[in-house]
Amino acid sequence: MATASSAPQPSQQPLETPQAAVQEQSTPISLGRESGGILVLLIFIAVLILTTNDFLTLTNLDNLIRQVAVFAILSVGQLFVILTGGIDLSVGSILGLSGGVTALLLASGVPIPITILVGLLAGLATGLVNGVLVTRLKLPPFIATLGMLGVARGLVLLWTGAKTIAPLPDAFNNIANGFILGLPSLFWILILVTIVAAFVLGRTVFGRYVYAVGSNAESARLSGVPVNLVLLAVYSISGLLAGFAGILTTSRLGAGIPTAGTGYELQAIAGAVIGGASLSGAKGRTIGAVLGALIMGLLANGGNLLAIDPFYLQIAIGLLIILAVYFDHLQGLSFNLMRRAA
Amino acid sequence: MDTSISSVTPLVRLSHVSKSFGPVQVLKDVTLEMHRGEVLCLAGENGAGKSTLIKILTGAIPRDAGEYLIDGKDAGSPSPSQARALGVGVVYQELSLLPEVSVEENLLMGHLPATGGVVNRRELRAHAARMLERVGLNSVNPAALISELPVATRQMVEIAKVLGANARIVIFDEPTTALSEADAQHLLRLINRLKTEEGVAVLYVTHRLEEIFEIGDRITVLRDGQFITTAPTSEFTHDSLIRSMVGRQIEALYPKREEKRFGKVVLSVQGLRLQGSPYPINLEVRAGEIVGLGGLVGAGRTETVRAIFGADPHGTGKVFVDGKPLRSGSPADAVKAGLGLLTEDRKELGILADLSIRENVTIADLSEVTRAGVISRGQEVSLVTRLVPRLRLKYHSTEQPISSLSGGNQQKVLLSRWLATRAKVLLLDEPTKGVDVGAKADIYTIIGDLATRGLGIVVVSSYLPELLGICDRVIVLHDFGVTGELSIEEATEEAVLRLASSTPVMMTA
Numbered sequence: 001m002a003t004a005s006s007a008p009q010p011s012q013q014p015l016e017t018p019q020a021a022v023q024e025q026s027t028p029i030s031l032g033r034e035s036g037g038i039l040v041l042l043i044f045i046a047v048l049i050l051t052t053n054d055f056l057t058l059t060n061l062d063n064l065i066r067q068v069a070v071f072a073i074l075s076v077g078q079l080f081v082i083l084t085g086g087i088d089l090s091v092g093s094i095l096g097l098s099g100g101v102t103a104l105l106l107a108s109g110v111p112i113p114i115t116i117l118v119g120l121l122a123g124l125a126t127g128l129v130n131g132v133l134v135t136r137l138k139l140p141p142f143i144a145t146l147g148m149l150g151v152a153r154g155l156v157l158l159w160t161g162a163k164t165i166a167p168l169p170d171a172f173n174n175i176a177n178g179f180i181l182g183l184p185s186l187f188w189i190l191i192l193v194t195i196v197a198a199f200v201l202g203r204t205v206f207g208r209y210v211y212a213v214g215s216n217a218e219s220a221r222l223s224g225v226p227v228n229l230v231l232l233a234v235y236s237i238s239g240l241l242a243g244f245a246g247i248l249t250t251s252r253l254g255a256g257i258p259t260a261g262t263g264y265e266l267q268a269i270a271g272a273v274i275g276g277a278s279l280s281g282a283k284g285r286t287i288g289a290v291l292g293a294l295i296m297g298l299l300a301n302g303g304n305l306l307a308i309d310p311f312y313l314q315i316a317i318g319l320l321i322i323l324a325v326y327f328d329h330l331q332g333l334s335f336n337l338m339r340r341a342a
Numbered sequence: 343m344d345t346s347i348s349s350v351t352p353l354v355r356l357s358h359v360s361k362s363f364g365p366v367q368v369l370k371d372v373t374l375e376m377h378r379g380e381v382l383c384l385a386g387e388n389g390a391g392k393s394t395l396i397k398i399l400t401g402a403i404p405r406d407a408g409e410y411l412i413d414g415k416d417a418g419s420p421s422p423s424q425a426r427a428l429g430v431g432v433v434y435q436e437l438s439l440l441p442e443v444s445v446e447e448n449l450l451m452g453h454l455p456a457t458g459g460v461v462n463r464r465e466l467r468a469h470a471a472r473m474l475e476r477v478g479l480n481s482v483n484p485a486a487l488i489s490e491l492p493v494a495t496r497q498m499v500e501i502a503k504v505l506g507a508n509a510r511i512v513i514f515d516e517p518t519t520a521l522s523e524a525d526a527q528h529l530l531r532l533i534n535r536l537k538t539e540e541g542v543a544v545l546y547v548t549h550r551l552e553e554i555f556e557i558g559d560r561i562t563v564l565r566d567g568q569f570i571t572t573a574p575t576s577e578f579t580h581d582s583l584i585r586s587m588v589g590r591q592i593e594a595l596y597p598k599r600e601e602k603r604f605g606k607v608v609l610s611v612q613g614l615r616l617q618g619s620p621y622p623i624n625l626e627v628r629a630g631e632i633v634g635l636g637g638l639v640g641a642g643r644t645e646t647v648r649a650i651f652g653a654d655p656h657g658t659g660k661v662f663v664d665g666k667p668l669r670s671g672s673p674a675d676a677v678k679a680g681l682g683l684l685t686e687d688r689k690e691l692g693i694l695a696d697l698s699i700r701e702n703v704t705i706a707d708l709s710e711v712t713r714a715g716v717i718s719r720g721q722e723v724s725l726v727t728r729l730v731p732r733l734r735l736k737y738h739s740t741e742q743p744i745s746s747l748s749g750g751n752q753q754k755v756l757l758s759r760w761l762a763t764r765a766k767v768l769l770l771d772e773p774t775k776g777v778d779v780g781a782k783a784d785i786y787t788i789i790g791d792l793a794t795r796g797l798g799i800v801v802v803s804s805y806l807p808e809l810l811g812i813c814d815r816v817i818v819l820h821d822f823g824v825t826g827e828l829s830i831e832e833a834t835e836e837a838v839l840r841l842a843s844s845t846p847v848m849m850t851a
Binding site: 203204205206208211212214215216218219220221222223224225226281282283 | 651653673674676677678683685690691692693694695696697701705706707708712715716717759
């Protein structure tokens with residue numbers, strides 16, 4: 001430890017800081033902002049177990065996880081951007097673009113690993129362009145990514161001639177449809193993405209910088225945080241994960257569908273927000289985004305099982321978003337009262 | 343409590359009021375009386391409970407216990423609009439006016455004169471003109487946008503707005519913080535007029551003790567949420583007021599540094615030009631030296647430290663930290679090279695409001711607590727707990743958000759942000775702005791300690807006693823150029839002020 005530790009002792013009176021304060025550091029594992037989400041999730045699961053016979057069947061759970069995984073991966077990518085106070089509207093289109101590019105290459109006989117690599121690079125590059133638009137041209141993220149939503153979708157429609165690309169090699173289709181240790185491969189992929197993202201956001205310097213930028217970008221810059229690099233990185237990560245989700249979608253469907261992922265950006269944002277992310281930045285965690293996506297998936301799945309009109313489900317998801325943010329707002333209010341105290 | 347005035351019914355009486363937020367009791371059994379035609383000053387350090395008391399008066403928050411009487415009648419727990427109807431108005435330090443809306447609409451926002459939802463322009467104009475007249479703003483065009491007005495005028499418009507709602511009880515919360523000396527005087531005269539001519543009861547809250555003695559009829563002192571005393575201003579002296587606010591003797595506000603030993607030059611600025619100014623700025627700071635940047639508001643002091651730090655790119659000029667040249671326009675490089683900047687605007691440019699104290703302290707140099715890009719929470723906490731005891735910081739847990747601290751304590755956390763880096767040079771821009779007197783003394787001590795440890799320090803301050811009290815050398819700026827340099831022996835307030843209005847000298851590198 002450099003000079004910091006060797007400073008002179010305070011010259012005057014004893015400290016007013018109660019020493020007890022120092023001891024209560026060990027933060028218990030807090031459910032924090034995700035507690036509401038966990039509760040809703042448990043209630044949904046309980047209701048579905050009680051009201052349906054099919055919920056707990058392997059086929060259904062397998063189905064559920066395959067549906068949810070793609071959305072959850074998108075939500076995690078979206079979370080990185082939202083934490084900086086931004087938004088990424090282009091993830092649905094990037095999903096389509098990466099999936100389409102991969103499918104095109106597969107159809108023309110390129111080896112599978114290379115097609116996947118190119119698909120991932122397409123997502124990464126598109127995200128990077130978003131980042132450049134935000135940091136260099138100083139465009140509001142909403143506008144930059146709204147533009148990219150159109151551009152990326154247009155590109156994939158153009159390149160595929162708006163036609164579905166099929167059939168694809170079985171080895172490729174098995175990636176998202178296979179099983180590992182008896183569980184769907186997508187389940188393991190989702191777990192892996194969640195753990196890596198949670199680690200990056202929670203434990204690394206980069207993760208800390210993401211929260212700092214979202215809290216106050218200018219303060220962060222004046223503390224020496226490389227704000228523009230952080231922003232480039234979060235849009236690239238969002239793009240990369242959207243590209244990854246695109247490849248998984250193509251593999252799961254066994255076909256490159258140029259319109260795949262249309263509207264998914266809103267699902268991704270909703271997942272992050274239901275999971276406790278604040279659109280003004282600096283609030284939210286990986287596990288929350290995954291929970292949020294899971295809750296939405298459960299709603300759709302449960303609705304299916306209970307044969308509820310899907311239009312009602314759409315209404316329910318809309319209300320859920322409103323409620324989630326409202327409860328968060330209430331929490332914020334009580335928190336504000338607390339902070340006035342000190 | 344003062345019993346001599348109990349014969350008259352006070353206009354406002356809060357008695358034995360308590361308030362807790364969760365486990366934290368912020369007000370304990372506080373009593374306060376306001377009378378017609380009187381200015382009551384509320385004195386206390388940050389965190390003493392002044393803001394909470396104001397919020398109870400205005401109905402922004404309910405109290406837990408105690409009575410609230412207006413005109414001898416129980417006011418209950420009024421909502422903000424009920425409190426306004428009872429005649430309570432507040433002028434905040436941060437203005438509540440809408441910048442892109444006209445003066446007249448701002449004045450009557452919320453109750454615009456209208457028939458069937460259509461605004462009656464003529465009545466609006468007439469009404470607004472009357473309100474402006476009341477505060478002596480006859481020359482202001484009611485149709486002008488707020489954003490076109492100077493800050494001092496906006497403040498007056500704000501006061502007109504508050505008074506316009508028939509306020510008999512007006513609370514001023516740090517109204518002069520953003521004002522120049524002349525504008526502040528104008529405001530104080532206006533308050534005096536409101537008091538004597540209109541019989542308004544004024545509650546005045548400020549950190550500037552001079553103002554308390556200038557305007558206050560009586561003073562109520564709070565400390566740590568507790569009522570300490572109420573007495574006529576004449577019964578206080580400057581020192582006795584500070585003593586009752588702080589609760590401890592502050593022997594010397596500006597600490598004496600025992601042995602001053604200046605080392606090699608740690609910061610060297612050569613030929614720095616600000617925003618196309620013709621005057622290049624050269625300056626040197628040695629290890630262990632505290633150099634003050636003096637001058638009037640707008641002289642270019644903040645711009646100078648920001649340019650040195652690389653916060654704004656500067657075209658010409660070189661900055662050397664510890665002999666090594668610094669790339670312009672990159673705060674990240676500046677931090678790596680060993681510079682630290684404490685900004686004037688704590689809220690907008692300093693704190694990371696959503697993050698905890700711990701995260702705010704370590705953000706500028708995570709390398710100390712990081713291995714291969716991974717932060718060690720344990721090392722972080724031990725770094726923070728090692729740093730904060732020196733700061734006399736009042737806090738509950740390193741995990742609480744920094745925004746839950748008072749201004750002085752936030753400033754201490756920001757200082758420890760630079761203690762945590764291996765900074766060689768600190769640039770402190772108005773380090774005690776909006777900070778109460780107890781925390782000020784602490785901050786001066788910390789600055790002194792840092793210099794003794796061999797850091798080079800640049801302090802920007804508009805408050806001359808502070809500049810002369812802590813610095814070893816003062817450089818005076820005017821018009822974005824250096825007008826002169828004074829050793830601490832030569833530096834008197836007059837000498838600094840004289841330089842602050844002279845023409846910059848052309849320096850050669």
